[in-house]
Amino acid sequence: xxxxxxxxxxxxxxxxxxxxxxxxxxxxxxxxxxxxxxxxxxxxxxxxxxxxxxxxxxxxxxxxxxxxxxxxxxxxxxxxxxxxxxxxxxxxxxxxxxxxxxxxxxxxxxxxxxxxxxxxxxxxxxxxxxxxxxxxxxxxxxxxxxxxxxxxxxxxxxxxxxxxxxxxxxxxxxxxxxxxxxxxxxxxxxxxxxxxxxxxxxxxxxxxxxxxxxxxxxxxxxxxxxxxxxxxxxxxxxxxxxxxxxxxxxxxxxxxxxxxxxxxxxxxxxxxxxxxxxxxxxxxxxxxxxxxxxxxxxxxxxx
Numbered sequence: 001x002x003x004x005x006x007x008x009x010x011x012x013x014x015x016x017x018x019x020x021x022x023x024x025x026x027x028x029x030x031x032x033x034x035x036x037x038x039x040x041x042x043x044x045x046x047x048x049x050x051x052x053x054x055x056x057x058x059x060x061x062x063x064x065x066x067x068x069x070x071x072x073x074x075x076x077x078x079x080x081x082x083x084x085x086x087x088x089x090x091x092x093x094x095x096x097x098x099x100x101x102x103x104x105x106x107x108x109x110x111x112x113x114x115x116x117x118x119x120x121x122x123x124x125x126x127x128x129x130x131x132x133x134x135x136x137x138x139x140x141x142x143x144x145x146x147x148x149x150x151x152x153x154x155x156x157x158x159x160x161x162x163x164x165x166x167x168x169x170x171x172x173x174x175x176x177x178x179x180x181x182x183x184x185x186x187x188x189x190x191x192x193x194x195x196x197x198x199x200x201x202x203x204x205x206x207x208x209x210x211x212x213x214x215x216x217x218x219x220x221x222x223x224x225x226x227x228x229x230x231x232x233x234x235x236x237x238x239x240x241x242x243x244x245x246x247x248x249x250x251x252x253x254x255x256x257x258x259x260x261x262x263x264x265x266x267x268x269x270x271x272x273x274x275x276x277x278x279x280x281x282x283x284x285x286x287x288x289x290x291x292x293x294x295x296x297x298x299x300x301x302x303x
Contacts, residue, residue, distance in 0.1 A: 014247050021239050022258035023265075028232040033096050035224035038217045041093030042206040044225055046199060049085060051229025052237065053195035056188065065186045068193050076182045077190055081198030084175035085233070088168035090202070095165040098158045118177045118249070131292065138289030139254060142261075145282040179241060180249045187245070191237045254289070261286060 035044055060067070068074055182190065206212060217225075244252050261282065 010247070010251070014243065014251070017239055017243050018251070018255060019258065019262070021236055021243065022255050023262045024232045024236045024239075025255070026259040026262035028228055029092075029096070029259075031224040031227055031232075032093050035217075035221040035228070036093050036097060038221045039215060039225060040210040040212075041090050041097075042202060043210050043212040043215065044093055044228075045086065045089040046202050046206045046212075047225045048089065048228040048233055049195050049199040049202065051226055052233035053192065053199050055230060055234045056192045056195055056237070060188050060192050063188065065188050067189045068183075068185045070183060073183045073185055073190070074193060074197075076178055077193035078197040078201070079178045080175055080182070080190075081194040081196075082201060083171045083178065085194065085198040086202045087171045088175075091164040091168040091171070095161040095168070097161070099161050099165060118173055135289045135292035136254075138292060139286050140289075142282045142285030142289060145278060145285060176244060176249045176252050179244050182245075187238055187241045190241055191234070194237065195233070254286075258286060 032044070039047070068077060240252075
């Protein structure tokens with residue numbers, strides 16, 4: 001795998017990968033909202049991780065790629081599974097029972113700032129600069145434009161569930177920094193280890209708290225959880241780990257600004273929702289912020 005220097009030029013395929021990943025993850029919020037009606041959040045997460053684990057393990061066995069070998073690698077896979085899958089999937093699922101999607105988008109926007117701050121202290125060469133902070137701020141402005149300032153009027157209602165969603169954003173920030181510092185190994189092997197660790201950790205809690213054998217999931221919920229396991233979890237994990245290894249935590253931080261926009265675009269294509277000038281303006285602000293945060297000044301050529 002090629003690891004690009006953080007200060008170097010960013011290939012177009014990295015931007016395209018980021019947009020595609022945002023599209024995969026943005027589809028999950030609508031599906032979670034529908035599925036959690038008949039499948040409680042912990043059980044939903046366990047099934048989602050199990051589906052992803054089986055798919056990735058099957059590919060691993062077919063290709064003959066190795067699992068991580070060192071204890072350090074497995075420990076970091078456990079951390080990514082915990083902070084990147086178990087906690088955020090469960091917290092978002094529980095929060096979305098009552099919290100509106102617009103406010104969820106704002107609360108999840110804690111992720112980019114927490115990521116760049118953590119990366120500044122724990123990732124070599126991924127420092128928080130005034131330029132990067134400006135880009136992150138412009139992106140947050142895009143989120144406010146998208147959902148409208150009136151969404152902040154809902155803050156305080158169902159405060160515990162709102163806090164849970166904000167903590168999910170922080171959890172993703174921790175995940176991004178940990179994943180950036182993982183020892184070199186097969187991306188597929190790491191993905192299998194991450195899904196396995198998350199599944200085994202959460203399974204006893206789901207069995208104890210929600211007693212999934214008593215639930216009666218709808219057909220829509222079952223289709224939804226399979227979708228969650230295949231696309232926003234299994235496929236997304238492969239893209240995510242490869243991209244973060246090549247590009248860094250600061251670049252990945254911006255994905256939580258792109259996810260709400262991609263969600264709106266998916267809504268327009270799949271549900272016929274209108275794309276307004278407000279949405280176009282928000283997208284423009286987010287893309288400008290992404291450019292400002294990651295553009296590199298050219299060094300003068302030596303004479």
